[in-house]
Amino acid sequence: MAFPVVDADYLKEIDKARRDLRALIAYKNCAPIMLRLAWHDAGTYDKSTKTGGPNGSIRNDEELAHGANSGLKIALSFCGQVSFRRFLGFSFPVALWIVELNVSSIALLEEVKAKRPKITYADLFQLAGVVAVEVTGGPTIDFVPGRKDSKVSPKEGRLPDAKQGINAFKVSSPHLKDVFYRMGLSDKEIVALSGGHTLGRAHPERSGFDGPWTKEPLKFDNSYFVELLKGETEGLLKLPTDNALLDDPAFRPFVELYAKDEDAFFKDYAAAHKRLSELGFTPASSASKATAKDGTVLAQSAVGVVVAAAVVILSYLYEVRKRA
Ligand code: HEM
Numbered sequence: 001m002a003f004p005v006v007d008a009d010y011l012k013e014i015d016k017a018r019r020d021l022r023a024l025i026a027y028k029n030c031a032p033i034m035l036r037l038a039w040h041d042a043g044t045y046d047k048s049t050k051t052g053g054p055n056g057s058i059r060n061d062e063e064l065a066h067g068a069n070s071g072l073k074i075a076l077s078f079c080g081q082v083s084f085r086r087f088l089g090f091s092f093p094v095a096l097w098i099v100e101l102n103v104s105s106i107a108l109l110e111e112v113k114a115k116r117p118k119i120t121y122a123d124l125f126q127l128a129g130v131v132a133v134e135v136t137g138g139p140t141i142d143f144v145p146g147r148k149d150s151k152v153s154p155k156e157g158r159l160p161d162a163k164q165g166i167n168a169f170k171v172s173s174p175h176l177k178d179v180f181y182r183m184g185l186s187d188k189e190i191v192a193l194s195g196g197h198t199l200g201r202a203h204p205e206r207s208g209f210d211g212p213w214t215k216e217p218l219k220f221d222n223s224y225f226v227e228l229l230k231g232e233t234e235g236l237l238k239l240p241t242d243n244a245l246l247d248d249p250a251f252r253p254f255v256e257l258y259a260k261d262e263d264a265f266f267k268d269y270a271a272a273h274k275r276l277s278e279l280g281f282t283p284a285s286s287a288s289k290a291t292a293k294d295g296t297v298l299a300q301s302a303v304g305v306v307v308a309a310a311v312v313i314l315s316y317l318y319e320v321r322k323r324a
Pocket of ligand 1: 031032033035036039071160161162163176193194195196197199200201202203204206207208209239241
C-alpha cells in the first residue's frame with residue numbers, strides 16, 4: 001500500500017481525528033485498551049528484516065488471532081472490566097467503568113476511520129495511543145503522521161510473553177531484551193515503556209492474569225514503578241516480566257529513578273513512545289529537514305560562486321585600470 005500524502009488537508013484531518021479520539025476515549029473510558037492496541041501494532045517490528053511495526057496490520061484477522069492480542073477484538077462488556085470487589089477500599093470512580101461497550105477497540109476506531117477515511121489505519125492506531133496517554137494525564141507525545149498501511153501480518157511470537165520473566169534457574173531471563181532489542185530499542189526504553197502498565201489491567205479470560213498494576217488504572221503517572229518497588233500488594237498485579245525489571249542490573253536503576261522522579265519518567269516515556277510509534281517509519285519531516293539541509297548546502301555553494309565571480313571581476317577591473 002502507498003504512503004499517504006501528508007498535505008494540509010491530511011494534517012487537518014489528523015487534528016479532527018485527535019479531537020474525535022479525545023471524545024471517544026473520555027466517553028468510553030477506554031484509554032488502556034487504545035494504548036495496548038497501538039503498542040501491539042508497533043511492537044512486532046523487526047529491525048533486521050524491516051518487517052512488522054506500526055503499519056495497521058493488527059486489524060487483519062490473522063494477526064488479531066495471535067494469543068498476545070487476545071482481547072483487542074473480542075467483545076468487551078465493560079471497557080477495562082474492573083471488578084467492583086477489587087476496588088472496595090480504594091477511592092476509585094467505579095461508576096466510570098459502568099459503560100457498556102460490546103464492541104472491540106478496533107471497532108471503536110472504525111467509527112473514527114469512517115469519518116476520516118483519508119487517515120491510514122497505521123496513523124490512526126498510533127494517534128489513539130498518543131491521545132490515550134495524554135487524556136489520562138501523561139506526557140505530550142510528538143506525533144508525526146504519514147505511516148502507510150500493510151495487509152501483511154508478521155508470524156505469531158514477536159510480542160513479549162508475560163510469563164518469561166525469571167527462568168528455571170531463578171535468573172532474570174533475557175526475554176525482554178531479545179524482544180525489544182529486535183525492535184531496536186534500548187534498556188532505558190524497555191523500562192520507560194513498561195510504565196505503560198500504569199494504565200489498565202489484566203483480564204483472566206484474555207491473558208490468564210488478573211488485576212491492575214496501580215490503584216488508579218485510569219491515571220497515567222509513575223505509580224507503576226512505585227508499586228513495583230513496594231513488592232506484592234493485595235489486589236495489584238505484577239507480571240513475571242514486570243519483576244524482571246527489578247532483577248536485571250541494567251533495568252533496576254531506571255525503575256528506581258522513575259519511582260522517585262515522575263518528570264524523568266514522563267520525559268523518557270514520551271521519547272520512547274515516539275520511537276516505538278515510528279519503528280520502520282521515516283517521518284516526512286526528516287525528508288523536509290533533508291530538503292532544508294540540501295537547500296542550505298545549495299545556498300552556501302551559491303554564495304561561494306558569487307564571491308569567486310566578484311574576485312574575478314575585481315581583478316579584471318584592477319588590470320584594466322592599471323593599463324589605462
Ligand atoms: C514489557 C513487555 C510487556 C508484556 C509482557 C505485557 C503484557 C501484558 C499483559 C499480559 C496484559 C494483560 C492483557 C489482558 O489480560 O487484558 C497487558 C495489558 C496492558 N499492556 Fe502490556 N505488556 C508489555 C508491555 C507493554 C507496553 C510497552 C505498553 C505500552 C507502552 C503496554 C500497555 C498495556 C496496557 C495499557 C494494558 C492494559 C490493557 C487493558 O486494560 O485492557 N504493555 N500487557
